[in-house]
Structure formats: structure tokens, C-alpha cells
Amino acid sequence: MEREIYENYVAILRGELVPALGCTEPIAIAYASALARKVLGREAERMDVACSGNIIKNVKSVIVPNSGRQYGVETAAILGMLHGDPDLGLEVLQTVTEEDRRRAVELKAQHVCTCSLIEGDENLHIIVTLQEGSDVVEVETRTAHTHVVRVAKNGVALFTQNDCGKSACTDKNLLNTRDILRFADAVDLDDVAEVLERQIKYNSAISKEGLDKLYGVGIGRMLLRHGDPSDTRLRAKAAAAAGSDARMSGCDLPVVINSGSGNQGMTASLPVLEYAKELSSGRDTTLRALVVSNLIALMQKKHIGSLSAFCGAVCAAVGAACGIAYLHGDGLPVISATITNALATIGGMVCDGAKASCAAKIAEALDTALMAYDLAKDGFVFRPGDGLVKSDVDKTVASVGRMGRLGMEQTDVEILHIMLEND
Numbered sequence: 372m373e374r375e376i377y378e379n380y381v382a383i384l385r386g387e388l389v390p391a392l393g394c395t396e397p398i399a400i401a402y403a404s405a406l407a408r409k410v411l412g413r414e415a416e417r418m419d420v421a422c423s424g425n426i427i428k429n430v431k432s433v434i435v436p437n438s439g440r441q442y443g444v445e446t447a448a449i450l451g452m453l454h455g456d457p458d459l460g461l462e463v464l465q466t467v468t469e470e471d472r473r474r475a476v477e478l479k480a481q482h483v484c485t486c487s488l489i490e491g492d493e494n495l496h497i498i499v500t501l502q503e504g505s506d507v508v509e510v511e512t513r514t515a516h517t518h519v520v521r522v523a524k525n526g527v528a529l530f531t532q533n534d535c536g537k538s539a540c541t542d543k544n545l546l547n548t549r550d551i552l553r554f555a556d557a558v559d560l561d562d563v564a565e566v567l568e569r570q571i572k573y574n575s576a577i578s579k580e581g582l583d584k585l586y587g588v589g590i591g592r593m594l595l596r597h598g599d600p601s602d603t604r605l606r607a608k609a610a611a612a613a614g615s616d617a618r619m620s621g622c623d624l625p626v627v628i629n630s631g632s633g634n635q636g637m638t639a640s641l642p643v644l645e646y647a648k649e650l651s652s653g654r655d656t657t658l659r660a661l662v663v664s665n666l667i668a669l670m671q672k673k674h675i676g677s678l679s680a681f682c683g684a685v686c687a688a689v690g691a692a693c694g695i696a697y698l699h700g701d702g703l704p705v706i707s708a709t710i711t712n713a714l715a716t717i718g719g720m721v722c723d724g725a726k727a728s729c730a731a732k733i734a735e736a737l738d739t740a741l742m743a744y745d746l747a748k749d750g751f752v753f754r755p756g757d758g759l760v761k762s763d764v765d766k767t768v769a770s771v772g773r774m775g776r777l778g779m780e781q782t783d784v785e786i787l788h789i790m791l792e793n794d
Contacts, residue, residue: 372553379545380554380666381562387669388566390573390625391461391516391633393436394618394725396429396678397447399516402463403499404448405455407510410524415501418484420448423496424787425678427488431790432726434621437464439472445484448499449475460517462625494678494783495631515677516631543673546666547765548710552703555662560655567661570627571644574614574637577624581613586620587727590734603649604741607642607691608734614641615730629665629690630672630683634725638687638733639668643694652698664694667710674772680783681775682720684729688736689713692744701748707764708752712743715753715760718771719779723786 391398400420408415422430422444435446454471455463478484489496498511511521522530581591591613598605614637618626626633627640643664647657668690675681692713693706717739720732746752755762759770 372550372557376545376550377554377558379542380551381558383543383546383669384563384662384665385566387629387631388570388627388636388665389461390569391628392464392623392625393621393633394429394433395461395516395628395631395633396426396725397433397435397444398461398463399426399495399512400430400444400447400497400499401435401451401455402457402461402517403497403510403512403519404451404501405463406457406519406522407499407501407508408452408455409457410510410522410529411501411503411506411508413503415452415503416483417502418448418452419487419498419500420444420484421487421489421498421500423489423494423678424784425494426497427486428723428787428790429678429725432724433619435464436621437467437472437623438475438621439469440621441472441475444486445479446475448484449478452501453478461628494676543669546670546673548667548670548707548768549703551663551666551670552697552706554666555659555697558659558662560658563662564658566627567658567665570636570640570661570665571657573625573627574640575644577617577622577626578610578614578637578641580622580624581615581617582609584617586616586622587730589616590730591616594734603646604738607645607695607741608737610641610645611638611691611737612730612734615733616727619725619727619729629668629687631677632683632687634729634733635668635672635683635687638684638737639664639690639694642688642691642737643698646695646698650698656698660694660697663697663706664690666690667693667706671714671768671772674769675775678722679775680721680779680786681718682722682732682736684733684736685714685717685720685740688717688733688740689743691737692740695741696744696747705744705747708747709740709744710764711752711760711767712746713740714767714771715758716743718759719774721779721782721786724790 456466509523591609594609629636668687671686761767
């Protein structure tokens with residue numbers, strides 16, 4: 372295949388499939404705070420964290436990892452400032468100690484950290500300001516969770532760059548269904564094996580943790596308890612849901628993300644792994660199926676953006692169903708029909724923030740995506756003109772993405788307003 376497309380797809384996988392400890396939005400706050408502390412050189416007496424609405428939405432109800440089951444913007448920012456290591460990227464809170472957790476509780480009680488909303492802005496935007504004496508440091512991130520666009524000390528810019536981070540600068544406009552399948556068939560696995568095998572290792576470990584222990588409301592465990600564990604479809608749903616159960620409830624195991632989201636990274640990978648085991652697919656076929664699932668998920672999100680009112684689990688579940696179809700030997704016609712059928716059915720499920728119920732949404736998205744695959748195998752696909760369905764699969768993906776990005780913009784605002792109301 373064309374070298375430009377090949378190299379771009381490899382770069383996309385390497386840039387997107389990275390480890391993260393906990394939900395990526397509180398971690399993004401902790402990262403900016405840790406970097407600000409590094410520039411300041413000491414603990415701050417006052418902090419302010421300004422965030423776009425989607426950051427607040429995804430931090431409000433999720434437990435910050437390695438925090439001792441604490442919630443919220445203040446927790447993430449204070450822990451990052453106390454002992455976060457920005458050199459660890461999205462695993463910034465790996466270095467937090469018990470003393471740091473105790474100290475964070477004290478500082479929250481002293482109200483050293485204030486929070487504010489950046490209104491009318493892009494969906495992923497954070498400005499952390501630390502002050503100690505006469506010294507003030509600001510760190511601003513945009514576009515991607517760890518993409519720093521500005522660092523300033525005492526009003527003097529130490530660093531600036533544009534809004535395009537490393538993974539964001541790869542040309543996702545080159546992603547399309549036909550070329551993804553061509554790439555999956557042709558890719559030299561040595562070019563992608565490291566990131567995919569890390570995804571297998573990390574995401575399988577947190578899924579097992581979620582099945583072995585009760586986190587949240589235990590969606591993954593519940594599915595297996597009330598269903599038939601010999602059913603591969605059930606196990607696929609339970610595996611992904613269990614990973615989310617653990618991750619949303621503060622489990623300190625890392626995951627490999629997709630589209631900036633650990634839940635999406637687990638949803639795109641763990642069901643494929645369950646079917647690969649059932650089919651005895653072997654390493655190479657499994658890795659190629661993961662290429663399909665991850666890139667199909669990313670292809671959909673390029674139209675929507677990292678954060679929106681559109682639940683990203685839908686995109687990841689569609690990717691997983693396509694990876695499963697690839698394991699079964701199905702090609703472009705069936706995989707295209709699978710995408711169309713799934714998006715025509717569940718496209719538009721809303722995101723109302725990161726929390727325990729994300730695991731249930733993952734299970735339902737996967738159920739719909741696998742039903743869409745069953746329809747496609749039987750030769751059925753929704754017709755152009757059925758709702759948002761267009762004349763080919765990539766146009767359908769674009770139309771659903773447009774609805775998620777533009778059509779649900781006001782929905783996103785209203786969801787945030789409702790979430791911030793006092794009960």
C-alpha cells in the first residue's frame with residue numbers, strides 16, 4: 372500500500388495507544404499540576420484549575436487513581452502538585468505516597484485549590500496556576516491530554532507551541548475503512564507489535580482485576596453471574612465492562628487508551644481477545660484484528676473529537692465488532708455493513724461523564740455492535756436514507772460524527788448544567 376498511508380497508520384497507533392493510570396481527564400489535570408510544580412520548584416500555597424466543561428464532566432464522579440478513593444478536580448490537582456511526576460505522562464500519579472494522600476485531604480480542607488469553568492471553549496482545555504509567595508506559574512494544555520501549549524512564570528512565557536500534540540498531528544483524515552483493512556493485512560507486525568502487546572497485557576490485567584474483585588456496581592461480574600459463561604459474546608462484554616468497573620472506581624492498574632480514553636481502549640481490545648481465544652486465532656491474526664478494531668474506533672472519533680456528548684464507547688464497540696469480524700475471515704463488505712448497522716442503531720448514546728455506569732454503557736454498546744455484525748453476516752445492511760445512513764460506510768461515519776460534534780453541542784452544555792446542579 373502507499374507508503375504515506377502506511378507510515379501514518381503506524382504513527383497513529385504508536386501515538387494513540389499509550390498507557391494511562393486512571394481516567395484520563397483527572398490525570399490530565401494532575402499532569403498539568405505536576406509540571407507546574409516542577410517549574411515552580413516547591414509546593415504552592417495557592418492553586419487554581421480552570422477547565423473546559425467536558426473535563427469537569429469527566430472528573431466530577433470518577434475516583435482519582437492512587438488517591439485513597441478521593442474524587443474531584445481538587446484531588447487530582449493537589450496530588451499532581453504534591454508528588455506527581457510529569458515525566459511519566461498519563462501515569463503521572465504513579466509516584467504518589469500515603470503521606471501525599473493524607474496531605475491532599477488536609478489541603479482540600481484548607482481550600483488551597485479553587486476551580487473554575489472555561490466557558491465557550493474547545494472541549495479539552497486546562498489551565499493550572501500555582502502561586503507561592505511572589506512566584507506564579509501557569510501551565511496550559513489543549514487538544515490532547517498531555518499536550519502543553521504554554522508554560523509561563525511570573526508573566527514570562529517559558530514555552531509555547533500550537534494546539535496540535537504529537538498524536539493529534541498525525542493525519543487521521545487518511546483513515547478510511549478500505550485502507551484500514553488493507554493496512555491490517557499488509558502491516559509488518561514488528562512495526563506495531565510493541566504497542567498492541569502492551570495493550571493486551573495492561574488491559575487484560577485490569578479486566579481480570581475487575582472480575583476478581585467488586586468495583587463500582589460490578590457490571591462485568593454481574594453479566595457472568597446471570598448469564599452463561601460459556602457464551603463468548605457474554606464473556607466479551609463482561610471482560611470490557613469489568614475493566615471499566617475497576618478503572619472508574621480508582622483501580623491503580625494502568626490501561627492502554629484509544630482516542631484518549633481508557634474505557635475506549637479496553638472496549639476496542641478486550642472483546643477481540645475473548646473471540647481470539649475462542650477461535651484459537653494465534654498471535655499474528657490477533658494482532659492484525661486489534662489493528663482493525665483500534666483504527667476503526669479512531670476513524671470514527673476523528674469526526675467527533677476526544678470529548679463530546681457522544682459516548683465514545685459506541686465507537687470503540689463498533690471497532691471491536693469489526694476486529695471480531697476480521698478474526699472470522701470477513702472482509703470489506705461485511706465489516707462496512709457492521710459499521711453501518713451499529714451506528715444506525717446506537718449512534719448518539721450520550722456521555723454524561725466518567726463514572727461507574729460507563730461499564731453498563733460499554734456492555735450495551737458491544738451488544739448492539741455484535742448484533743450489527745450478525746445482521747451483516749446474514750446479508751442485511753440499513754439503506755442510504757435510513758436516518759443518518761449514507762451511500763457508503765465512510766460517509767455514514769462522517770454523518771454520525773457530524774451529529775456527535777455539531778448536533779450534540781448544546782446537548783453537551785445542558786448535560787453539564789444538569790450535572791452541576793445541587794441535588
